[in-house]
Amino acid sequence: MLLVALRILFFRLLVAVPTLIAVSALVFVILRLLPADPAAMSLPPGATAEDLARLRAALGLDRSIPEQYLIWLGDLLSGDFGISIYFRRPVADLVSTALPNTLELVLSGLLLGVIVGVAGGLLMFRARGGRGEEALDVVSSAMMSIPEFLWALLLILAFGVAVPLLPFIGRMAPGMMTPPGVTGFLLLDSLIAGRLDVFFSLLLHLVLPAVALAIALAPLIMRVLRASLVEVAGDDFVTQARLRGLSEQRILFAHTLPNAALPTISLIGVQAGFMFGGTVLVEVIFGYPGLGNLIVDAVRNHDLPVIQLVALVYCVLVLAINAAVEVIYLLVNPRLRTH
Amino acid sequence: MSVLAVEGLTVSAKQAAVLRDLSFEVAPGKVVGLVGESGAGKSMIGRVLAGTLPPGFAVTAGSVRFQGADLVAADPRARRRALGDRLTFIPQEPLTALDPLMTVAAQFGEHLQRLGMPRSGRRGAMRAALAAVELDPARVLERYPFQLSGGMCQRVLIAMAFVSNPALVVADEPTTALDVSTQMRIIALIRTLQRDHATGLLFITHDLRLAAHVCDEIIVLYAGEAVEHGPAAAVMGEPRHPYAASLKASIPPVDGPLHRLVPLADTMPGIARFASLPGCRFAPRCPVRDATCAAAPPPAIAIAPRHTVRAAGACLSASGAAAAIPMPPAPPPGAGPPVLELRDAAKHYPARRNLIGLRHGPGTTAVAGASLTVRPGEFVGIVGESGSGKSTLARLVMGLEAPTAGRILVDGADVTVGDAAARSVRLGALQMVFQDPQSALNPRRSVWRLVTQAMEAARARLGTGTRAGPARPSRAGRRERAATLLAETGLPADLLDRFPAELSGGQKQRVNIARALCLAPRLLVADEIVSGLDVSVQAQILNLLHTLRDELGIGLLLISHDLGVVRYVCSRVVVMRHGEIVEEGPVEAVFRDPQHPYTRMLLASIPPDDATLPWPRESDVASAAAA
Amino acid sequence: MSAARFLTPRIVVGGALIAALVLVAIFAPLIAPNDPEAQELLYVLLPPAWAPGGDAAFPLGTDSLGRCIASRLVFGTRVALTVALTAATGAMVLGTLLALLAGYFGGRIDWLVSRAVDTWMSFPPVILALILLVGLGAGVDKVILAIIIVDWTRFARVIRSEVLVVRRRDYIAAARLAGFSHLAVLAREVLPAVAPLVITLLSLEMGIAVIVEATMSFVGLSVESDVAAWGVMIADARRSMYQAPWGVVLPTAAIFLTVLGFNLLGDGLRPALDPSLRTRGAR
Numbered sequence A: 001m002l003l004v005a006l007r008i009l010f011f012r013l014l015v016a017v018p019t020l021i022a023v024s025a026l027v028f029v030i031l032r033l034l035p036a037d038p039a040a041m042s043l044p045p046g047a048t049a050e051d052l053a054r055l056r057a058a059l060g061l062d063r064s065i066p067e068q069y070l071i072w073l074g075d076l077l078s079g080d081f082g083i084s085i086y087f088r089r090p091v092a093d094l095v096s097t098a099l100p101n102t103l104e105l106v107l108s109g110l111l112l113g114v115i116v117g118v119a120g121g122l123l124m125f126r127a128r129g130g131r132g133e134e135a136l137d138v139v140s141s142a143m144m145s146i147p148e149f150l151w152a153l154l155l156i157l158a159f160g161v162a163v164p165l166l167p168f169i170g171r172m173a174p175g176m177m178t179p180p181g182v183t184g185f186l187l188l189d190s191l192i193a194g195r196l197d198v199f200f201s202l203l204l205h206l207v208l209p210a211v212a213l214a215i216a217l218a219p220l221i222m223r224v225l226r227a228s229l230v231e232v233a234g235d236d237f238v239t240q241a242r243l244r245g246l247s248e249q250r251i252l253f254a255h256t257l258p259n260a261a262l263p264t265i266s267l268i269g270v271q272a273g274f275m276f277g278g279t280v281l282v283e284v285i286f287g288y289p290g291l292g293n294l295i296v297d298a299v300r301n302h303d304l305p306v307i308q309l310v311a312l313v314y315c316v317l318v319l320a321i322n323a324a325v326e327v328i329y330l331l332v333n334p335r336l337r338t339h
Numbered sequence B: 001m002s003v004l005a006v007e008g009l010t011v012s013a014k015q016a017a018v019l020r021d022l023s024f025e026v027a028p029g030k031v032v033g034l035v036g037e038s039g040a041g042k043s044m045i046g047r048v049l050a051g052t053l054p055p056g057f058a059v060t061a062g063s064v065r066f067q068g069a070d071l072v073a074a075d076p077r078a079r080r081r082a083l084g085d086r087l088t089f090i091p092q093e094p095l096t097a098l099d100p101l102m103t104v105a106a107q108f109g110e111h112l113q114r115l116g117m118p119r120s121g122r123r124g125a126m127r128a129a130l131a132a133v134e135l136d137p138a139r140v141l142e143r144y145p146f147q148l149s150g151g152m153c154q155r156v157l158i159a160m161a162f163v164s165n166p167a168l169v170v171a172d173e174p175t176t177a178l179d180v181s182t183q184m185r186i187i188a189l190i191r192t193l194q195r196d197h198a199t200g201l202l203f204i205t206h207d208l209r210l211a212a213h214v215c216d217e218i219i220v221l222y223a224g225e226a227v228e229h230g231p232a233a234a235v236m237g238e239p240r241h242p243y244a245a246s247l248k249a250s251i252p253p254v255d256g257p258l259h260r261l262v263p264l265a266d267t268m269p270g271i272a273r274f275a276s277l278p279g280c281r282f283a284p285r286c287p288v289r290d291a292t293c294a295a296a297p298p299p300a301i302a303i304a305p306r307h308t309v310r311a312a313g314a315c316l317s318a319s320g321a322a323a324a325i326p327m328p329p330a331p332p333p334g335a336g337p338p339v340l341e342l343r344d345a346a347k348h349y350p351a352r353r354n355l356i357g358l359r360h361g362p363g364t365t366a367v368a369g370a371s372l373t374v375r376p377g378e379f380v381g382i383v384g385e386s387g388s389g390k391s392t393l394a395r396l397v398m399g400l401e402a403p404t405a406g407r408i409l410v411d412g413a414d415v416t417v418g419d420a421a422a423r424s425v426r427l428g429a430l431q432m433v434f435q436d437p438q439s440a441l442n443p444r445r446s447v448w449r450l451v452t453q454a455m456e457a458a459r460a461r462l463g464t465g466t467r468a469g470p471a472r473p474s475r476a477g478r479r480e481r482a483a484t485l486l487a488e489t490g491l492p493a494d495l496l497d498r499f500p501a502e503l504s505g506g507q508k509q510r511v512n513i514a515r516a517l518c519l520a521p522r523l524l525v526a527d528e529i530v531s532g533l534d535v536s537v538q539a540q541i542l543n544l545l546h547t548l549r550d551e552l553g554i555g556l557l558l559i560s561h562d563l564g565v566v567r568y569v570c571s572r573v574v575v576m577r578h579g580e581i582v583e584e585g586p587v588e589a590v591f592r593d594p595q596h597p598y599t600r601m602l603l604a605s606i607p608p609d610d611a612t613l614p615w616p617r618e619s620d621v622a623s624a625a626a627a
Numbered sequence C: 001m002s003a004a005r006f007l008t009p010r011i012v013v014g015g016a017l018i019a020a021l022v023l024v025a026i027f028a029p030l031i032a033p034n035d036p037e038a039q040e041l042l043y044v045l046l047p048p049a050w051a052p053g054g055d056a057a058f059p060l061g062t063d064s065l066g067r068c069i070a071s072r073l074v075f076g077t078r079v080a081l082t083v084a085l086t087a088a089t090g091a092m093v094l095g096t097l098l099a100l101l102a103g104y105f106g107g108r109i110d111w112l113v114s115r116a117v118d119t120w121m122s123f124p125p126v127i128l129a130l131i132l133l134v135g136l137g138a139g140v141d142k143v144i145l146a147i148i149i150v151d152w153t154r155f156a157r158v159i160r161s162e163v164l165v166v167r168r169r170d171y172i173a174a175a176r177l178a179g180f181s182h183l184a185v186l187a188r189e190v191l192p193a194v195a196p197l198v199i200t201l202l203s204l205e206m207g208i209a210v211i212v213e214a215t216m217s218f219v220g221l222s223v224e225s226d227v228a229a230w231g232v233m234i235a236d237a238r239r240s241m242y243q244a245p246w247g248v249v250l251p252t253a254a255i256f257l258t259v260l261g262f263n264l265l266g267d268g269l270r271p272a273l274d275p276s277l278r279t280r281g282a283r
Ligand code: SF4
Pocket: B242, B243, B280, B281, B282, B283, B284, B286, B287, B288, B289, B290, B293, B298, B310, B311, B312, B313, B314, B315
């Protein structure tokens, strides 16, 4: 089983390499369409033309675009990720502190969304044909019609301002010290450092952003799961299981649900990728120090080295999570696994 | 005491009796057959037994006693305890009746657990049960359903059905989805197990001939009513009810003299029409009805011990079978070069590419070098089981697939390479009738636009921008042609503006044929065109093919798994197996004296028309197993 | 083929919402009580008229620059609907075209389209839109272009697999055998079969376009910062949301109603347009 999983993962990653190259080229080319000159913008007012030329040469902006791309790719592969024009710090540093925060957020949002979505889907299936299903359907339609970042604002208004239950700014309570970085993941690091107070503060600060992400994901899962449950419930093998005298409970959880889960799993794969996009504004709104905040700052300041790398990191994350979900899918589905 | 006693059972939906006043008994060790066309209500009884009637359906009268206990009144828990244990089911579609995500061992184990068997004993029990259905447990247990053939899946399901030593097994069309040779082996297996366990068996089927050999007693259902009920040999030998008689007269025989089939006109009424048929529901189609028939439900009249017929009017006085019309001999094929010639045509599919683009294994050969000629006006049949390559052959002929070797000639012109020239040669000579009208008729086109599609294509080719041009068909011209085509295929003209969803199965297949006739082709290629139809509708279509030959002088390449159909329609037959032609010759010669062992085995797989002949014979089952 | 099957609650409610918004957009100058750009610095952060401290001249209150929220909401529909209409249609045309070619012909073109979709799908859409706007520069026209470039894959992915299903139907082969050219088969048999799905996706995509535009306005990459657009309003109001939450809530509600309208319409149209779903129910 493990061996199969590893083999699939290996092939997936092999296939991902050309995709990544295409992605990096695309990012690079799009960013060179830029009408404004990033070098000019990062110089103090009163700088001379020579200053500009010197900076452009230092940044490699005076070469042709394919050349620049190859140089950048070469630098990436040799571990040189460049220096931020705006923050004036190595991009690698910026990304490596932001990345774990974003991962913690996405994973909690994913977890929450899947739990609520699966529970909702089962509930809708149980209540099919009745008022309960209609009500859930209306609720899910409404949930889907508001994007994550507006949910974030509404949640802040509801649970941060109107009923101040939860913190909604930053990663942890102001004044707290970041635990020593062992893994980079603050939740883990705080536990390793034995700082339970920090841990809980981190957790509380995660609640609202994660809920905002989950609200966008859950209704989709709900609907797809409901639809596949209804479809599978009409399949011959479910009828046959009933004719064997199995209890409805057993039929649902041993036969209908596992089969209906397959389309849901592929949906989660796609949506998990989209969720990284959802985090961008959610992070901005909650002042959450992750990749989203970083890239928006970089976009506002035309900080190309940061935009490039962060965009690429997002793509790597999406490909990784897609590969992970696909492995799960293949492991659940013997038809594909044995081929 | 009987295992199952059904007394006056009536199931209703929307005020109409879907099943009206049904009574019968199943004794231990006996087989009772429920025979009827689709929509006759034959599957309803299984649903009553299982308590899985669709919403809106309810038992409104009568009783169903299983081992003495009333099943209708039983509470769901008690009923569930019987299901899968004392009362088991063998399904119609074995490939989909097993959970695709579970191995055989997991599913069988789950079943044994449900039966209360301790974990320790399950493996052994499974092995024994699988061995009893002639499966190798070591090869099957850890497999998933999709890794098994339909026949193997059905064996697994049979093993599960018999492992609890049930009192009653309900088998609903258990062999319909299988090839004939597999059908024979599965039937032999079910009969053996059922006899050994002295189990009662309720055998539900559309196939009267099959039922006659499997069952002790047969009940013929029509529109929810048992029209005839008696010993199998008697019902098949000399059916007394007009419907049962016509059902028998619709089956193309595989042996004995060939007569013209006399199908009933029209189709069986659906539930929606039941309310308007208070009397005999067969009356609108009955050839011998009289004034008394439509008044009240006819009573069941005993005409012999254990043999009843639901009769009111002239049912019994009229001689059941209409005078048999012998088949006129097929006209000799026309002179001139063959319409179609295949020379060693072959189709090989390479293996699929895997994730990184490499091919695994040698691929499959669907057709391995087939040679065949069809002369003008000749009716040639291709028979074979699934995987024989017969459908691929049809697609090669039509140019829907390109052959990987060999040559194809149409009207003497080489069309092996499917270029524009070949396309126009084919367009002038060949047309195809597809198997499944559901898929072959675009649901968004009305009937007249469907049947004159070829004229629309011609119009599109000629362009609409140019003035006049005699070949550019107008809308009026198309509708006129459509009306002619409907008349030729026996369809009423008022269907012109209907959509496929509004047609019955038989009507759709006629539209399908009419479309192929639009450009007056000289050869029709028809792939399993009657396999989805009920026998009486099938007989209508088969007779239509004869009419078309007589009136249009058209030729036919008929692909079918049904030997009776091919014998009835064609004058020459080609037998295919594993992509190869194993035998070819005049139909009567091949059927009377088959040369290839495979042809012999195929013919032996079909239940003979005479119900008193033994079938399946052990030697045939053995040779089918060896094949 | 009656109109009755279009009278489902989803279609009626969704259609009514969208129709109302279109009317508001067209007649914005007549409906808006004030000039959406006019700043009344004496009336800053007024609550809605019915709340204590409200002023009847500003039915839904004012923002931090004293601009009439109601009027800005009304004019905001213009931006939202323009983007929804043009961007979604553009994405539909591009995506459907490529999907038809890829799904029907297979082979090289399918490989190319599929790889492009794979590459696109490895971007979170927001990120791709963001970098496109960095490259193209800010502006609402650029936002429209960016949505087309990002979201054609939504159509291509779904419609390609539908084309693959339709292609396997025998009536496609039958049309070829009747003498139709490939192009005629695509136009007369395949396109009508996928049209219900295309229309459904179009409706949903319009909702998505509204959201993307709002997102980009919020970040300041879409319209000029003084133009009345919902995303801009939310971004402005966010700074004072503790004192004046309605400044955030009202444009959010506007976005919600618009997107809900498109979503309901899309969900409702699918079964109504699809004859195969229809006959299944009849049987
Ligand atoms: S004779 Fe009358 S009762 Fe008998 S089958 Fe015909 S219609 Fe029915």
